[in-house]
Amino acid sequence: MSQKGKLNRRAFLGASAGALAGVLASGNKALGLLSEPAARQPKEKSIILRTLGKTGYKIPVVSMGVMNADNPELVFRAYELGIRHFDTAAGYQRGRNEEMVGQVIEELKARDKVVIATKIFIPPQQRNQLSADKIKEIHLKAIDECLTRLRTDYVDILYSHNVPEVSWVKNPGLMEALQEIKAQKKARFIGLSTHQNMDEVIRAALEMKIYEVILATFNYSLYDYPEYLETLKKAASRGVGLIAMKTQCQQPWYRENNPPEIKKFYEGPLLNAALLKWVLRHEFITTAVPGFTTFDQLNEDITVAYNLEYTPEEKKFLENRLVKTQMAAVCRLCGQCQATCSHKVDIPNILRAHMYATAYGNLYEARETLDSIEQGKSIEACLDCEDCTARCVRGVNIKRRIEELKTLYA
Ligand code: SF4
Numbered sequence: 523m524s525q526k527g528k529l530n531r532r533a534f535l536g537a538s539a540g541a542l543a544g545v546l547a548s549g550n551k552a553l554g555l556l557s558e559p560a561a562r563q564p565k566e567k568s569i570i571l572r573t574l575g576k577t578g579y580k581i582p583v584v585s586m587g588v589m590n591a592d593n594p595e596l597v598f599r600a601y602e603l604g605i606r607h608f609d610t611a612a613g614y615q616r617g618r619n620e621e622m623v624g625q626v627i628e629e630l631k632a633r634d635k636v637v638i639a640t641k642i643f644i645p646p647q648q649r650n651q652l653s654a655d656k657i658k659e660i661h662l663k664a665i666d667e668c669l670t671r672l673r674t675d676y677v678d679i680l681y682s683h684n685v686p687e688v689s690w691v692k693n694p695g696l697m698e699a700l701q702e703i704k705a706q707k708k709a710r711f712i713g714l715s716t717h718q719n720m721d722e723v724i725r726a727a728l729e730m731k732i733y734e735v736i737l738a739t740f741n742y743s744l745y746d747y748p749e750y751l752e753t754l755k756k757a758a759s760r761g762v763g764l765i766a767m768k769t770q771c772q773q774p775w776y777r778e779n780n781p782p783e784i785k786k787f788y789e790g791p792l793l794n795a796a797l798l799k800w801v802l803r804h805e806f807i808t809t810a811v812p813g814f815t816t817f818d819q820l821n822e823d824i825t826v827a828y829n830l831e832y833t834p835e836e837k838k839f840l841e842n843r844l845v846k847t848q849m850a851a852v853c854r855l856c857g858q859c860q861a862t863c864s865h866k867v868d869i870p871n872i873l874r875a876h877m878y879a880t881a882y883g884n885l886y887e888a889r890e891t892l893d894s895i896e897q898g899k900s901i902e903a904c905l906d907c908e909d910c911t912a913r914c915v916r917g918v919n920i921k922r923r924i925e926e927l928k929t930l931y932a
């Protein structure tokens with residue numbers, strides 16, 4: 523970061539010091555004073571705020587999923603534009619992502635003005651081998667490391683990261699570890715993140731009653747999954763704070779299935795704004811964590827936080843029959859394809875790695891995802907398999923995505 527940038531920012535922050543005080547609790551007025559509005563934001567509107575379940579945090583409907591970002595200036599700018607919730611994880615960029623968030627928030631002197639969420643992950647194949655004591659030990663050590671990287675004494679939300687199975691939701695060692703971290707005041711609220719088998723996982727979390735915030739995949743491709751929508755509604759009605767991730771269906775569906783002249787229609791602001799609005803028009807979702815990595819994307823996403831009404835073009839896009847059909851080609855990580863693979867590889871997580879590599883451009887996260895898969899069930903198993911027999915119940919082109927991933931990693 524340049525010295526000039528720092529000085530300008532400090533001068534700006536000094537001028538805004540009064541406006542910053544108590545921004546989390548004080549709502550639209552204070553947020554509106556934080557910075558110049560983004561170019562397309564209508565002046566008469568304010569950022570829409572919602573309360574995160576029983577946590578009481580009142581935050582803008584658009585937050586920052588920091589995972590793919592590696593530019594601290596982007597985090598600064600997000601804060602300047604009113605974003606108050608930053609979602610990171612111990613594993614993102616091997617801890618550097620947390621370090622970046624910690625550094626920026628410290629420089630802004632804004633720790634009490636923001637909601638920081640982080641995550642601790644134990645790969646599923648290891649989870650099931652560990653004793654309750656070991657699970658607790660791993661978590662207690664990991665949270666201290668997170669806090670050091672984040673330069674803070676506490677995180678606002680601590681998630682168990684990437685939970686696809688009910689047995690982990692109900693694992694006594696995990697529940698005890700999270701509750702102990704909360705009792706030690708190292709996390710104000712505890713929860714879990716899930717992007718696979720979400721419906722079942724969230725229902726199990728409600729049963730357990732200790733999970734206060736859930737970060738879950740929620741996007742337009744799930745429009746025809748009423749059971750899941752009902753579960754989310756139920757969770758919100760019980761005071762669980764719901765945060766949406768993977769909101770803009772960042773998967774290659776529109777590139778795989780469209781002729782070039784139509785592809786253009788799907789890329790850029792229209793696609794992003796329409797999809798993000800669709801998510802946020804569901805009031806049971808408090809906020810979304812889009813993973814913008816450029817200033818243009820940030821401006822597009824923050825604009826949505828001011829106005830959730832669809833433009834006529836966005837409406838046309840979402841109602842387009844072809845778009846709706848193609849949404850079927852977004853992988854829901856349901857796992858139903860696994861039975862059709864001769865080697866029983868972990869197709870959902872391989873496809874998730876494909877999404878990180880091809881749609882997010884995050885090759886590091888893709889590799890980490892592949893490495894977290896049980897030995898013998900990752901992309902290496904596909905190397906000698908010349909004719910992919912795997913079939914998706916929704917029409918996802920598994921064979922093609924596996925081939926693309928093989929050229930990258932195998
Ligand atoms: S490829 Fe299809 S069947 Fe397999 S996990 Fe994704 S949506 Fe489910």
Ligand code: SF4
Pocket residue numbers: 862863864865866867869903904907908909910911912924
């Ligand atoms: S190429 Fe297809 S069938 Fe072969 S191991 Fe991989 S996913 Fe399974």
